[in-house]
Amino acid sequence: MPNLYSERLRLRAAERSDIPLFVKWISDPEVTENLMLRLPMAQAEEEIWYENMLKRPEAEHVYVIDIKLPPLEPDGEPQWLPIGNTSFISIMEIDRCAEIGIMIGEKYYWNKGYGTETMQTMLRHGFETLNLHRIWLQVYPTNPRGIRAYEKAGFRHEGVFREGHYQGGRYLDVKLMSILRQEWDQISSTTKGD
Numbered sequence: 001m002p003n004l005y006s007e008r009l010r011l012r013a014a015e016r017s018d019i020p021l022f023v024k025w026i027s028d029p030e031v032t033e034n035l036m037l038r039l040p041m042a043q044a045e046e047e048i049w050y051e052n053m054l055k056r057p058e059a060e061h062v063y064v065i066d067i068k069l070p071p072l073e074p075d076g077e078p079q080w081l082p083i084g085n086t087s088f089i090s091i092m093e094i095d096r097c098a099e100i101g102i103m104i105g106e107k108y109y110w111n112k113g114y115g116t117e118t119m120q121t122m123l124r125h126g127f128e129t130l131n132l133h134r135i136w137l138q139v140y141p142t143n144p145r146g147i148r149a150y151e152k153a154g155f156r157h158e159g160v161f162r163e164g165h166y167q168g169g170r171y172l173d174v175k176l177m178s179i180l181r182q183e184w185d186q187i188s189s190t191t192k193g194d
């Protein structure tokens with residue numbers, strides 16, 4: 001699968017060597033607070049997850065989000081720093097629908113627009129390369145940062161799984177957001193100035 005590039009980031013295939021970083025991110029309660037992860041995950045379990053991920057269709061493989069840093073020397077190559085990951089989940093072949101997930105594990109890089117830019121890059125890939133028709137996601141109402149980032153990327157509010165998740169001793173609603181191909185086409189033609 002080819003790397004995907006945008007102005008400030010690159011999405012590249014996750015390597016085995018990224019596994020310790022993934023374990024570090026999902027061991028941080030502030031990062032996982034808004035993810036559907038409840039139990040600690042050992043490196044060995046993450047390695048099994050990685051092997052299983054490789055057996056899924058290529059379009060569902062995990063991308064690492066690398067941000068572009070200035071070159072160390074004038075005229076040198078840019079440096080790339082991994083800050084999180086993203087993937088499509090369960091692409092439905094006939095319906096052309098896919099769920100999308102994202103985690104920026106390096107908290108220093110929250111609120112700097114990278115989540116929005118990652119989503120925009122994945123939407124372009126999903127609609128214009130994978131020929132998806134609908135991309136959707138689940139987010140907790142207690143995650144305003146996520147909701148705002150998804151709205152900025154073009155996702156619309158769709159509905160709620162009432163009390164769909166148990167966390168912190170209570171049931172939480174789970175919000176559904178989605179974007180259709182025609183909505184994406186409209187956004188991208190406005191951006192391109194068509």
Ligand SMILES: CC(C)(COP(=O)(O)OP(=O)(O)OC[C@H]1O[C@@H](n2cnc3c(N)ncnc32)[C@H](O)[C@@H]1OP(=O)(O)O)[C@@H](O)C(=O)NCCC(=O)NCCS
Nearest residue numbers: 034103104110111112113114115116139144145146148149
């Ligand atoms: C959710 C996540 C992907 C968002 O990415 P991000 O790069 O931090 O988000 P962005 O900078 O693109 O956009 C965040 C927006 O939320 C706003 N925001 C942040 N905290 C907020 C709050 N408490 N209330 C309202 N808006 C808030 C920011 O101001 C920004 O909006 P603006 O550009 O209009 O000012 C990222 O923070 C993350 O991965 N968090 C940990 C795991 C997670 O929550 N994953 C998603 C599960 S659905």
